Amino acid sequence: MTYSQPGVPAAGKPAAEEFDFGVVHDRSQFGSAKWANQWDEFSPRVEGEGLISLWTADMDFRAPEPVIARLREAVNHGIYGYTKRDLRHYEIVKSWFERRHNWDVDMATLLPAPAIMPSVAAILRTFTQPGDGVIVQAPVYSPYFQVVRDNNRTLLINRLRLVEGDYELDLDDFERLAANGARAFLLCNPHNPAGKAWTREELESLDSLCERYGILVISDDIHCDIRLNDRPHVVFSTIGEGAAAKSFICTAPTKTFNLAGVPSATLSVADSKRREELFRVMQASFMVNANFFGRIALEVAYTSGDQWLDHLTPYIRNNVNLVLSWAAESLPGISPIRPDASFLVWLDAREVDAKVGGVHRFFVERAGVNLYDGRVYGPGGEGFIRLNVGCPRSVLEEALARMASALSPL
């Protein structure tokens, strides 16, 4: 079987128009957190009339048609009992990573998981002790702070350095933390919020520090599939035997195919002792039963979603380009960072933030656009905002136009 290259629609396949990324869907009727502008009942609601919601990381696109069709069949079948991930399930996962990322993952290393963050929590609880240090690289996806703190581990923040619009590792600071009681490192690869794809060299430098200080690496690869340039996804465990032995690779199709509400994930743990131990702990927490719809969605997406993803990718790339050109021409004081991967654009809005006393609020109140407040991403996120471009172009254009007119009197 031949597959198209990521981002390049194969010849003779349906045209992009057959994929409905431009269609605006009303998501309110099914309890969308994004469009309610509220994560859950405990988090503050962002109030505003007619807000355009481009904050939390799900997309406003329908999943690939084969996924919808199979889920529809399953819904119509009407019996939603216990379900099993069999050998074929793992073959499907393996095949996906082989053809999309050149990762020849050993099937024996794979473990079932409900989603990424519960897995990260289980790994931390299994292989670190209360009080142990866990390194995270800020600014970063905020549940990383929560998963460390709420499991009574010590949060060690390694600030990334923003150099000429690109994030770089601060290896000296990483080493200082490594030498000060770190037991684990939670790697975000590619990195959310800036969509930074770490290179092999960068991962090797991190690996050698982790090797020296006996640090386990939990790699969250949830954003790995949407590639916006030719920089490949480097799976941490592929950089060497030492890296494989110390790492837990966490993967899911949920960001790629917009399936966050029907989650299912897969871990790869090369060290057999740790794999068995983790599986035992996950079983003890009753985490290994598959979600009926999640299993189906994963299998169909990883089997039949290539074409959809190959059309989604240029759509997202064009949305990113649109943000960059609007910023250059009509959003004074806003500098977007071009992502390598994902559907998220991290905007450096520090100038505007300083002027208006809170850029997130400013855009909610003056533009009716709800982006993610950069402060949520921890140190280094102040004055930034994250724009989710996983939406129809017309919605993005409207949001950018509103932002431009809110900025014009400043």
Ligand SMILES: Cc1ncc(COP(=O)(O)O)c(C=O)c1O
């Ligand atoms: C980097 C990263 N990891 C994990 C998640 C959530 O994963 P899950 O819903 O599988 O726990 C997100 C969602 O935005 C994310 O951006």
